[in-house]
Amino acid sequence: MEIFKIVITGNVGAGKTTLIRTISEIDVVDTDRHATDETADLKANTTVAFDFGRITLNSEQLLYLYGTPGQSRFDFMWDILINQSQAYVLLVAAHRPKDFRGAKRILNFMNRKGDIPMIIGMTHTDCEGAWEADDVLLALGFADRETSPPLVQVNPEDPRSIAQCLVVLLEQLVTTAAA
Amino acid sequence: MGIRGSLETFSLPELFQIIGSGQKSGRLRFTPHTKLDDPQNKTTFELWFKRGFFVTIINSNQYQDLIAKIQEKAWIDAMVLVKNKYLCPADKPFGTYLKENNLLTEAQREWLFDQQISQVYKLFKIKDGSFNFEEIDQSNKIASDGEGFPVREMTGKKRKITELSLAAMRNLSDWSRFVEDIPRAEMGLQQVAKGYDIHLTSLEKHLWSSANGSISLKKLAQQKEVDLQTLQRTALSMIFAGLVEEMTVVSPAEQFISNSSGELRPAFANGSNTAIKSKAKPKASKSLISNLVSFLKDNF
Numbered sequence: 001m002e003i004f005k006i007v008i009t010g011n012v013g014a015g016k017t018t019l020i021r022t023i024s025e026i027d028v029v030d031t032d033r034h035a036t037d038e039t040a041d042l043k044a045n046t047t048v049a050f051d052f053g054r055i056t057l058n059s060e061q062l063l064y065l066y067g068t069p070g071q072s073r074f075d076f077m078w079d080i081l082i083n084q085s086q087a088y089v090l091l092v093a094a095h096r097p098k099d100f101r102g103a104k105r106i107l108n109f110m111n112r113k114g115d116i117p118m119i120i121g122m123t124h125t126d127c128e129g130a131w132e133a134d135d136v137l138l139a140l141g142f143a144d145r146e147t148s149p150p151l152v153q154v155n156p157e158d159p160r161s162i163a164q165c166l167v168v169l170l171e172q173l174v175t176t177a178a179a
Numbered sequence: 180m181g182i183r184g185s186l187e188t189f190s191l192p193e194l195f196q197i198i199g200s201g202q203k204s205g206r207l208r209f210t211p212h213t214k215l216d217d218p219q220n221k222t223t224f225e226l227w228f229k230r231g232f233f234v235t236i237i238n239s240n241q242y243q244d245l246i247a248k249i250q251e252k253a254w255i256d257a258m259v260l261v262k263n264k265y266l267c268p269a270d271k272p273f274g275t276y277l278k279e280n281n282l283l284t285e286a287q288r289e290w291l292f293d294q295q296i297s298q299v300y301k302l303f304k305i306k307d308g309s310f311n312f313e314e315i316d317q318s319n320k321i322a323s324d325g326e327g328f329p330v331r332e333m334t335g336k337k338r339k340i341t342e343l344s345l346a347a348m349r350n351l352s353d354w355s356r357f358v359e360d361i362p363r364a365e366m367g368l369q370q371v372a373k374g375y376d377i378h379l380t381s382l383e384k385h386l387w388s389s390a391n392g393s394i395s396l397k398k399l400a401q402q403k404e405v406d407l408q409t410l411q412r413t414a415l416s417m418i419f420a421g422l423v424e425e426m427t428v429v430s431p432a433e434q435f436i437s438n439s440s441g442e443l444r445p446a447f448a449n450g451s452n453t454a455i456k457s458k459a460k461p462k463a464s465k466s467l468i469s470n471l472v473s474f475l476k477d478n479f
Binding site for chain 2: 023055057058061096097100101105109113129131134135139141159162163167170171173
């Protein structure tokens with residue numbers, strides 16, 4: 001059995017669990033628990049270990065999706081998951097600039113732990129106060145659009161939008177491998 | 180479109196970093212929120228940037244501040260000053276024009292610019308306020324109101340945002356609003372700028388030279404015999420200035436990873452932020468990737 005593993009990471013409330021639930025063929029195995037810290041301001045429950053989703057391509061090939069916890073105190077889980085995976089998507093909520101530094105921290109962590117292809121998935125782009133893609137990239141430390149990772153807008157509730165995002169990630173993987 | 184928000188969601192040094200790293204030109208309107216929120220007492224500051232450099236600041240309560248300061252100092256006769264205000268070309272900073280006409284010395288122009296810089300430092304101390312950054316368009320105007328660079332308030336001097344932000348952070352005494360941003364003691368630093376061409380303090384230089392991701396801030400503080408909190412704050416200032424970034428510490432032993440020929444090579448060869456691979460990942464076959472792309476395109 002051949003399995004391709006993708007990590008979906010990002011801050012609390014960026015849309016990781018929703019994305020995996022939307023596209024997974026199985027009921028997502030989640031480890032959500034009632035939020036008792038500042039996360040409770042954003043959502044009632046939060047992921048404390050990881051979310052797991054699956055897509056079966058054929059009898060021999062599978063796609064596994066792992067959603068990381070958003071809070072940095074669970075970074076040991078980020079470590080475990082990124083070491084198991086072949087690519088990752090960093091979800092960033094465009095309307096929540098307060099979280100951009102946190103997203104940058106996750107990005108630094110992931111890039112340090114695993115030299116694997118990645119893209120940025122920008123969510124909540126239709127919300128009030130959403131930032132432009134170029135400014136989000138600058139906030140994440142990418143001053144040069146030419147050398148920054150691909151950034152795509154993604155709606156975590158829309159399977160088609162997620163599929164397009166994952167295709168861009170796979171294309172990035174092919175490009176990286178060719179280079 | 181611009182960047183709009185409040186200090187609750189995005190801090191001034193972070194905003195400065197974006198304007199600087201994006202080499203943006205435009206106007207940052209900043210309105211501090213007073214506790215009483217008295218509309219009579221509402222001051223708005225306009226900070227102007229040109230290709231990532233700070234060029235001037237205007238306080239809405241101080242009309243013609245540059246001219247007022249020159250008059251205060253009695254450096255130029257009032258009548259001569261007013262006459263030259265109208266003679267100055269619309270695209271030339273007033274300070275430059277006065278200097279070119281030998282009405283202002285370089286030291287005086289420098290002093291005027293320093294006064295503007297000190298106003299920016301004060302803004303960094305404000306805890307609550309709203310901002311709106313709008314970029315200059317191709318015709319050198321702000322699209323929303325057609326305003327151009329305020330040349331009458333410009334000395335003609337400019338300051339690199341990195342330098343301005345770092346100096347403003349050094350002057351900060353209350354760090355309470357940056358609590359969540361302060362890098363943790365077990366984190367390390369990694370250089371993200373190619374180098375620096377601004378003045379750094381001795382501690383900043385030490386942090387810069389140690390920023391290779393192999394030593395924690397806690398150990399650095401012990402080595403340098405500096406209070407950990409001071410070191411963490413300095414690190415954050417340098418992060419905001421775009422010089423370094425916080426990183427998970429990787430031990431020196433881990434910095435050598437095996438390549439395919441079995442040789443050991445440093446992970447940070449060429450100064451690049453090469454990732455540390457703790458184990459080799461299974462490679463996906465071409466067939467898997469191709470099938471996956473087709474599946475995603477055909478089934479959703």
